Amino acid sequence: MLARLCGAALLMLAYSTLWQPATWVYNDRSLVNPTTITMRRSLEQTTWAMTSTPRSARLLNLLLHSCNVLLVGLLLYRLGVGDRVASIVALAWALHPLHVETVAYAAGRSELLAATGILIAVLATAANGRGWGVWALLGIGLGLAAKESAIVVLALIPFVRISLGYRWRLTATACGAAIVAAIVWFGGPEHIINQEIYSAQITMSEWLLIQSTAAMRLMWLSIVPIRQTIDFDYDLVSHGVRVICVIALLAWAGVSWRMRHTLIGIGLVWTIISIAPRLVVQTPRSYLNEHQFYTPSIGLALAIARRKGGA
Amino acid sequence: MGKVVVLVWLCAYAYLTHQYAQLWVHPLPLWEHAAKIAPLKPRPWLHVGIGLVLAGRWDEADAAFVRAADVAMLPHVSTQDRIITNDIAGQNRIALRRLVNAR
Numbered sequence: 001m002l003a004r005l006c007g008a009a010l011l012m013l014a015y016s017t018l019w020q021p022a023t024w025v026y027n028d029r030s031l032v033n034p035t036t037i038t039m040r041r042s043l044e045q046t047t048w049a050m051t052s053t054p055r056s057a058r059l060l061n062l063l064l065h066s067c068n069v070l071l072v073g074l075l076l077y078r079l080g081v082g083d084r085v086a087s088i089v090a091l092a093w094a095l096h097p098l099h100v101e102t103v104a105y106a107a108g109r110s111e112l113l114a115a116t117g118i119l120i121a122v123l124a125t126a127a128n129g130r131g132w133g134v135w136a137l138l139g140i141g142l143g144l145a146a147k148e149s150a151i152v153v154l155a156l157i158p159f160v161r162i163s164l165g166y167r168w169r170l171t172a173t174a175c176g177a178a179i180v181a182a183i184v185w186f187g188g189p190e191h192i193i194n195q196e197i198y199s200a201q202i203t204m205s206e207w208l209l210i211q212s213t214a215a216m217r218l219m220w221l222s223i224v225p226i227r228q229t230i231d232f233d234y235d236l237v238s239h240g241v242r243v244i245c246v247i248a249l250l251a252w253a254g255v256s257w258r259m260r261h262t263l264i265g266i267g268l269v270w271t272i273i274s275i276a277p278r279l280v281v282q283t284p285r286s287y288l289n290e291h292q293f294y295t296p297s298i299g300l301a302l303a304i305a306r307r308k309g310g311a
Numbered sequence: 312m313g314k315v316v317v318l319v320w321l322c323a324y325a326y327l328t329h330q331y332a333q334l335w336v337h338p339l340p341l342w343e344h345a346a347k348i349a350p351l352k353p354r355p356w357l358h359v360g361i362g363l364v365l366a367g368r369w370d371e372a373d374a375a376f377v378r379a380a381d382v383a384m385l386p387h388v389s390t391q392d393r394i395i396t397n398d399i400a401g402q403n404r405i406a407l408r409r410l411v412n413a414r
Contacts, residue, residue, distance in 0.1 A: 011325075088317055095324040097331045104335035202389075225327050230341060233349035235387050 011066065011094050043113055043145035061103045064112040069094040071119035072301055078126045079164075079263055080307040093301040097225040098218070101290040108291040114150035115295050117143025125157045128166055144182075152295065154179050155273045163260045163269075202282070209242035210234050211279045214288035216245040219271070221290075222300050234287050267303025271296045338362045353383040353396040360403060369407055376400040376407075 051057040073090035077083060093099075102108035121139025124132045136157060143150030158172035202210075213234055221228060253272045259265030274296035278288050334341045339362030346355035360375035382388070383396035 088321075092321060092324060095321060095328055097324065097327040100328055100331045100335060104332060225324070227348060228331055229345045229348040231345045231349060231352060231355050233352040235389065235392075236349075236351060 011069075011091075043142065047109060047113070057106070057109075058104060061109060061112060064109070064116060065094070065099060065103050068112065068115050068119060071116065071123060072298055075119060075123050075126060075298075076302065076305050078123060079266065079302065079305075081263070081305045085305055089301055089305045092304075093297065096222070096297070097228060098221055098290050098293060098297060100228075101230065102294045105291055108294070110147040111149075111291050111294045113146030114143045115298065117141070117146060117150055118153045118156065118295060119298070121153045122156055122160055125160050125166075125171075126164060128161075128164075140178075149277060149292070149295070151179065151182055152274050152277060154182075155276075156270060159260075159269060159273060160266070163266050165261075204280075207282050208279050209239070209246060210237075211275075211288050212246040212249045213237050213242045215275050215279075215296075216248055218288065218290065218293045218296075219300070222293075222297060228290065230289070232287075263305055263307050264303045267299045267301070267305075270299030270302060272299075274299060339366060351382055351385055351387070353379045353388060353392055353400075356382060357396060357399055357403075360400070364403070364407065369411060373404060373407055376404050 047060060048057075051060050069090050072093055073086050076086035076089055081089070102111050117139045119139070120142065121136045124135035124139060140150075140153055140157075143153050154175040158168050158175050161168035161171055214232075217232065217234075249272070252268065256265050256268035256272060260269055275288070275293075278292065334344050338358060342355050342358035342362055346352075346359050349355060356375050356379035360372045360379060363369070363372035363375055377400070379396050380400040383393045383400075388396075
């Protein structure tokens with residue numbers, strides 16, 4: 001208990017500079033533009049109505065992050081990790097510098113809420129108790145009401161069931177149907193893939209190359225969090241390096257899938273599934289960044305833990 | 312020994328988080344840091360200029376907008392970024408001149 005309290009205190013201390021009088025969240029309208037927050041993000045809009053100052057907005061973000069830390073710890077415990085290891089890994093994930101952008105940045109609110117929904121859904125799936133489906137639906141609804149990218153939960157749920165050896169066919173069919181329904185509701189593949197304005201679109205292959213590079217860079221930053229920046233210059237990365245990154249990502253996916261029954265495999269596949277939509281959907285002139293890596297980083301936290309008695 | 316390693320690891324993360332969080336208090340240090348890491352990208356320089364305008368440092372802001380426009384003309388920058396940068400930098404420079412003349 002004392003260790004957990006110290007961990008919580010360390011988290012508050014690490015983020016203590018955010019309590020300085022900051023006008024960053026609300027004054028920069030280019031970052032909090034009401035027209036870009038669609039009706040599909042109704043939950044995020046509701047939370048903005050609850051916080052009237054930048055300080056309270058950041059406090060809510062930090063509280064959501066703390067809630068997600070607890071859920072990550074619970075998920076680790078449910079996946080067979082010992083109590084102490086689960087606490088340490090969850091705390092390390094909480095304190096990781098990559099999450100500063102998610103907590104401090106206005107647009108990070110939707111990522112935090114989406115991650116909460118995803119974690120509730122996957123935790124219910126892993127628990128597999130009576131009525132797990134109800135909790136999973138609640139988590140899916142919460143995630144999708146926060147951000148469209150939470151749709152990855154519909155792939156994570158059947159994957160976790162496969163990995164843990166539960167019955168998965170019915171769940172996979174239901175989730176697959178839900179994904180198709182969601183794509184049709186959003187307006188079809190054309191609308192999904194081309195979120196960017198026409199004149200700014202690049203070819204699918206070029207987008208895949210740059211996003212793969214961004215993904216590999218963020219995975220590297222997860223291990224060695226040095227030289228983080230809000231806006232990395234991926235345009236300067238050579239074509240050869242981009243191709244290597246795509247190959248590395250494919251190799252990562254293949255190796256992770258083969259290890260899917262181990263915790264490290266579960267974690268690494270989680271990361272790939274969470275990143276996958278961003279390899280296809282061109283979002284307005286913004287490559288994969290730190291706050292978009294929030295949900296995938298949960299997978300890396302799972303991967304570094306170790307179950308009681310081995311894998 | 313293991314406990315010491317874990318403690319050092321957690322403290323290192325907490326320290327790095329604290330350091331990076333300090334940049335997020337105001338847009339200017341955040342984008343100056345971004346411009347330092349990616350000096351050949353126009354967008355950070357644009358935001359440095361905007362931050363300097365907000366801070367009342369108009370001469371430095373003008374220099375930042377000029378830098379953004381120069382960097383935007385480098386061959387690796389996309390046409391879209393080049394157009395947006397020149398447009399925004401140009402508009403901001405005109406607005407700054409009007410503000411200076413109005414003083």
